[in-house]
Every structure is written in structure tokens, then in C-alpha cells.
Amino acid sequence: MxxxxxxxxxxxxxxxxxxxxxxxxxxxxxxxxxxxxxxxxxxxxxxxxxxxxxxxxxxRRFSESIPIDTRIKANLDTKELIAEKAFALIMDGDVVFLESSSINFFLAKLIANSTKQITLITNMSIIPPLFNNNETVKLLCIGGIYDNKSGGVLGSEVIKSISKYIFNKGFVGSAGVNLITNSAHTVTLEDGNVKELIISNSKEVFLLVEKEKFDVDSTYRFADLEEFSAIITDSDITNEIRYKLKKLSVKLI
CATH class of the missing domain: 1.10.10.10 (Winged helix-like DNA-binding domain superfamily/Winged helix DNA-binding domain)
Structure with a gap:
């Protein structure tokens, strides 16, 4: 050889x-x-x-804690594409949770500029102003301790509030995805706790992630990939990633 x-x-x-x-x-x-x-x-x-x-x-790279205002300026085309795929899944009458992720910001913009009649719940503080001129979305804002890196509110009060709801669809982001351990990661325990609860309380839950995140690890493992109804990502991911997700029976959008 x-x-x-x-x-x-x-x-x-x-x-x-x-x-x-x-x-x-x-x-x-x-x-x-x-x-x-x-x-x-x-x-x-x-x-x-x-x-x-x-x-x-x-x-494998290890993710850093990057402020939300920096993250929403990076990979715009990719994030908007993933957001459009997620937007197509939302139907009138849905109760939707958007947690604090940069892709969810773009998804929220699509919802705000549409006429979809849904209930939207979020812990991401920069989402509510998008709905100042929207008349069709019932918006519920979760209160708690603001974290300027994640762009959301975190802590025990957030967990307590979210635990009272059941969602038709939950959309979560991830700092990294490991296809060897078949897990999704985030930077902090507090953010991971929120993501875990959204997964638990959602009838369908979707992981929104750019293809670059499949080569990244992070501090806190918040979910096994099999827990997601589907992973929504770039259209041009490698055949190797497609094959591994297919073996896990994880739907890819």
C-alpha cells in the first residue's frame, strides 16, 4: 500500500x-x-x-463566545437561506419558539414581514422590535437576565417561564455539531438549559446550523442529534455529512 x-x-x-x-x-x-x-x-x-x-x-475547532451583533453579520447568504427553509415549515395557527441564535433573527424577520397568523415566543431580545408593524403575530417575550453574547435572556426565571408552554415547532441553533458523538453543542450551561427545555416542550424541533458547524465542538452538549425532527442546513453540504446523518435516521432539510 x-x-x-x-x-x-x-x-x-x-x-x-x-x-x-x-x-x-x-x-x-x-x-x-x-x-x-x-x-x-x-x-x-x-x-x-x-x-x-x-x-x-x-x-476539530473549538467554538468561541462571539457577541450576537457580530454573528448576525457573518455568512449572511447562508443564514438567510437556512431561515427561508425554516420559514416554509411554519403554518397558520402554530405556536413557535425562537431561541437566541443568529439564524433565528433572520427567521424572525421573515415572519415579521409575512401575514402568517401564529403565536411566537422568544427569549431573544432583538426580535420584538421587528414586529412593531406586524398585526398577525401574537408575540410573547420571555424575561430574564440578559446575556450580551447569546443575545437572549437566560437563567432560572427563563426556565420557569418556558416550562409553562408547549410549542408546535421549536427552532434552535448550535455552536457546533459533532457527527462522531452525534451531538449538538453550545458555549454555556445556561444557554444549553434553555435549548434542552425547548426540545423537551416542542412537538417538532429543528436544528438550524451552517455546514461549517459540523467541524466545530463547544463546551456544553445539549442534545443528541436523534432528538431533532430535522436538521436545516446549507444545500451544498458534503456527501460524507449526508451519509452520516442518513445512518442516524436524521432528516435533512
Missing amino acids: FTEERLEQILNILNKNGRVKVKELSELFNVSESMIRKDLQRLEAEGAIQRTYGGAILN
Whole structure:
């Protein structure tokens, strides 16, 4: 086997399992452990992996806490596309929850400029002003402690308020999605608690996420991917992502 073929197979194993061990790879490819270490050194130099004691893991980015006013200015075309897909799912009579995510801001703008007759509940403080001229949406604003990074209100009062409602459809964002552990992540425990409750209290719940987030991890794991009714993302995601989500029986929109 040529070196390039072995490197490709090592990456395939990493994408499937999340980590590899030098000894196991040596036995699998019938080469010396020193040869495997050289392979891993090369992959690390290319930025594909991170070597660990006795093996390696995928080199995944770790999300940072970025203020909402910065996030809503990034990847506008992508976020607007995802918001349009989500908007198409909302029907008259729905009770909808939009938690504090940048894509949900664009989804709220679409709702505000439409004539859909729904009840909209949100903990995102920059959403209510969008509805100053809307006559068809009943808007309920959840109160709590404002967090300027997430753009929403968080804390025990928020949890207490949200727990009183049942939603037809809930829409949540994520700081990162890991297809090895099949989980969605966010930066803080407080934000994760809100997301968990929305998932629990929604008849249908949708994860709105850009394709770049599939290569990112974050601090708090708030859901398994199987908990979502569907994941709404870019139209041009890789076949590898499509395949992994299909294996999980997670609907992709």
C-alpha cells in the first residue's frame, strides 16, 4: 500500500471513530509503529489531526463566545437561506419558539414581514422590535437576565417561564455539531438549559446550523442529534455529512 492510500484510510478511520491508536494502526496496515508515527506527524503538520499519547484525534475547532451583533453579520447568504427553509415549515395557527441564535433573527424577520397568523415566543431580545408593524403575530417575550453574547435572556426565571408552554415547532441553533458523538453543542450551561427545555416542550424541533458547524465542538452538549425532527442546513453540504446523518435516521432539510 502506498503512503498516500494509508493516510487516506487513517483519516477515514478517524472520521468514523474520532480517534486512532498507533499500535492498532500498525497491526491493521502491517507496518511498523515508527512508520505509523511518521504518518501521524505528517497529518498533524497538514492540520488534519492532533497527536495524542499513543495515537491521534481529529483536529476539530473549538467554538468561541462571539457577541450576537457580530454573528448576525457573518455568512449572511447562508443564514438567510437556512431561515427561508425554516420559514416554509411554519403554518397558520402554530405556536413557535425562537431561541437566541443568529439564524433565528433572520427567521424572525421573515415572519415579521409575512401575514402568517401564529403565536411566537422568544427569549431573544432583538426580535420584538421587528414586529412593531406586524398585526398577525401574537408575540410573547420571555424575561430574564440578559446575556450580551447569546443575545437572549437566560437563567432560572427563563426556565420557569418556558416550562409553562408547549410549542408546535421549536427552532434552535448550535455552536457546533459533532457527527462522531452525534451531538449538538453550545458555549454555556445556561444557554444549553434553555435549548434542552425547548426540545423537551416542542412537538417538532429543528436544528438550524451552517455546514461549517459540523467541524466545530463547544463546551456544553445539549442534545443528541436523534432528538431533532430535522436538521436545516446549507444545500451544498458534503456527501460524507449526508451519509452520516442518513445512518442516524436524521432528516435533512
